[in-house]
Amino acid sequence: AYMKKNAPYALLKLLQEKGKLTGTYNDAMEDSEDYQKILDDFVKDEINLNSLQVQLAKEKLPSLDMTLTQFSNFANLIKKEEGFIWLKSLEDTYITDHVDELTSAHTYDEKPIASTIFCLDVRSEVIRRKVEESGPYSTYGAGGFLGIPISFVEFDKAHELPMSPANITPQNIVFEIPVESHDEYNTKKGVNKTTKKVLSDLKNNPYTPYIMVESIGWMFGIKLFGKTFFPDKTNKLFNNMKPKKPKTTFTLDKLTIKEIEKYIRRLHTNIINEVLTTQSDTVLTKDELFILWEHLVFNKALCIKISPDMISKLKHAYHITAEDYHLQKERLSQVGFTIDEQVMYLENLLKMIGLVKDFPKFVTIAGHGSISENNPFESSLDCGACGGSISLPNARALCMIGNKNDIREKLREKGIDIPAETKFLPALHVTTTDEITFYDTDRLNVHDLELFSKMQQDFKNASLGSREERAAVLPNAKTQEDLFIKTMDWSEPRPEWGLAGNMGVFAGPRNSCRHMELNNRLFMHSYDASIDNENADILTGIFNGPLIVGQWINLEYYFSTVDNKVYGAGSKIYHNVVSKIGVYNGNYSDLKIGLPTQSVYEEGEAYHEPVRLLTYMEAPLEKVGKAVENSVAKEFILNEWIRPVIIDKAAKKVYSYEYGDFVVIKELP
Template sequence: ENSDKAANETSVVQAVFCIDVRSERYRRALEQAGERLGVSTQSKGFAGFFGVPLAVQMKEQDVPHAPGLLQPAYYVKAPERKHSVMSLLSNLFNTPVSMFSGVEALGLGKLKELLTGAPGKLATADDTAVSGSAIFQADGQASVESLVSLCEQALAGMQFDSFGKYVVLVGHGSHHSNNAQRAGLNCGACGGQSGALSARVLTRLLNDGEIRKHLVDRGVQIPADTRFYSALHETVTDKVVWLSDSVPDQVKCLFSNATEALTTSTNGSAKQLKKQANHWAELRPEWGLADNNVLFFGRASRLTSSETVGSNFLHDYCSERDPKGALLTQLLSAPGLVANWINWQYYCSVTDPKQLGSGNKLLHNRVANDIGIFEGNGGDLRQGLAWQSVHDGSDFVHRPVRLQVIIEADEATIQRALAGATAFNELFQQQWINLYRLNAGGELCQVTAE
């Protein structure tokens, strides 16, 4: 614990990642890049959407940027877009009645895209107003007091002992073309969206001078020279897209070094990965969250096995700072459930692909503005993941293992948290989730259901 605190106190760069098995790989690479470059670096894992339950208010409908079990409490307006001829044609292709007849009548209109490729667009929320004055609630513009409370709660969940000079909030999103299951490769905690908007909003609020003054009154001391920046980890190429302006070169260099190391370690090349992301006919743009099986709540330094890299969700948690287990209750109730959803999506798609998977991705046809997909042009709506998301052509890339939740806390704290996390506890009691406690000696002790 003391070494963790010392590292936190001397870190120049602190990066807080939205938890994801792909983010965990990047966290390791970033800290190793800091060692190579001589930049004191610390990474943290934090439950998705950065504690800001948002929705984008659009003319047609609100688009949530929060998991399905939470209702958005804050809203931002989407910019008005002019409808081009191509966007109108795209809507025509997706309407329930004319999707197939539209292809027959206007299919030649897609010829150019078929020949040249149509790169997908990575959602960075760069056209959405995210300043404090642009954030509102159901009953009107959000008050300064409510935004201060929002920031205070987010920082409490991140459990900072002290703040470095540069703090980067890193969301994640997947960049690829023509994929009906794109949402499954984006941020589960952001409702299948990218984490860009959540990171942008919280960064703007934490850099706001008035909000910082109110945080001081609540005992949250952020040094005057600490600046928050937002970024997006693009999970196909492992590149980081900067969402903030004037990011210091030292910070950019650190992340670039981590990206380069990750790309090299996967035996790929930047050019090849970019091609995968942009090719409209690519069946396997990335493996997504394949082989996820562990959710860890504890200090990152306790999880050192290389076998866990790329298969665990890692949320930093210090039980000494949560004596009543209130924070752990929130973690089990929100990211605990989301991780279980993701784990079972993969589990079911491997164990019963015929009934619970979605078949051959090559044959997918979107139905009625993406309410579902057909395998071919008829039959039942298919659910679950495509075969290509869990199988490489010769073997499965996902091991069907029920989610193993490991908590670094004492038994009493865990039991108090379980009592408050009703939905998670029900899954645990029915043995859909395996629960373990990590003790001070590094031993795993199974928590038994009552």
């Protein structure tokens, strides 16, 4: 009712709020209450201004055969679509430049002694380039989970971690188990656990905190001041106090039925024995424990004396039942892979990247992750294709599979002949410092170690060169040492730029883009269209996994940049972590979504350039068309969030998807 009665005033306030009123009209609203007249004058001036702009523009564009009315409608359309026009023009400029580079002729004939498979993550671009420059090495790109989705249970952890994209549910469980004695680990862990429990009890007791602050509060000051003023030394001190994980391996092979039943029986009888000895002072022999277990699980006759209350407790409180037996049996049947599954996953990876012949001495599969302190957004810097986790477990799993003789025999039957001297080595690429650490090198012989030592030094040199490039664009990182300090400094809001700057994907042979300095802007997935089948199954797999993950990342950075207040998370400086599920701004707000300003802005200016995902594919148009039709990426393409560009060298044409159709944008010689 108020709005209707005071419409001129309400309209003027809305215009004022949106910043549409000039100083003249703002002053008039303060000096006068004739709001209808002020509104009329404003509308009149706006009409006159628009008319003058249209007339002057028409005079500057005499070639346009339009009336003033038609030109006015055209100008309004341009004004309405101005943002999209600028966006598309920017993208078209990049497409033109990239296509020219990608279609220029370059050959690389040197046989590599090692091929390294990196994640397609944009941050791998510079380290791949530096590795190739450091010696006879080739690199490939693939989705960080490497096409092998696993539920991973780390050594000394009780929970499963899904190592796959969010749209894929792993069906196989992999345990990390020790292969050497780990007494020192257990001792250090026991000390740390006891210390943590004592401190927790002291803090949570209603009386002791007052005494605790006075007596041992200074101990917390060591970490507080150390991490603030001497982060490198403090980091070394506390790392030495942590238990060191022993050498481990993975449970990659399926368990037999007998093994599964033996493990469940051992689990249940251990629980029964623990409960009886601690809660009733009852000690049973091994045979008696087995008899009691059979009674609880299979309802067999019980010939030993156990109280009904204890029987009930074991069933209802500790779940020693037939139902739990079958549940555990089903879960353990998911541990590891069958031989055929192992062959399939390795074959899929090698075919997906085009590495099916001429294998070098070493095939390195590098997972990746980041290191930072006090960073609620740390998972956004890890592997997106592994659900925001470090992808080393996937790399180790595939290397262990690749080194098995029986797996190689079966691959040989499928036309992929991996020589006996070829070794698969897992590695971890730390994106904040570009360090590369190799794992499971104990399988190398003396001759292998000589070559590996040279390769390791070359990779260290590549890391040095890569850090130089990163330090040049990262604020407050004048030297390479500063990059390491950023990983330890708990006051550092920007340990690395992450995937800021991402703008596109290239799927094709590495030689087509090896000569280009892409400055960490493209996701690079290796692909050889000549070994793909007529249904484009390999390319469809790339579309369904890596391309979709790349699109999610691209949109996350896009919207966090164009409107960080709504779609981003604001500044990290004001964040408070809420129940480990999100962050608030200050002490109360909505849960923030998207990325913080430090991930996409630098000193108030956008560092990330928001463009849609420009997807370059070196493949025949027909195969790309089939991959689009058969993949979940179709909707993103049809709705123009992904802009496909097809480099069809066989047809000597380059196509771009424009307004619902593929059009030729360049003819190749």
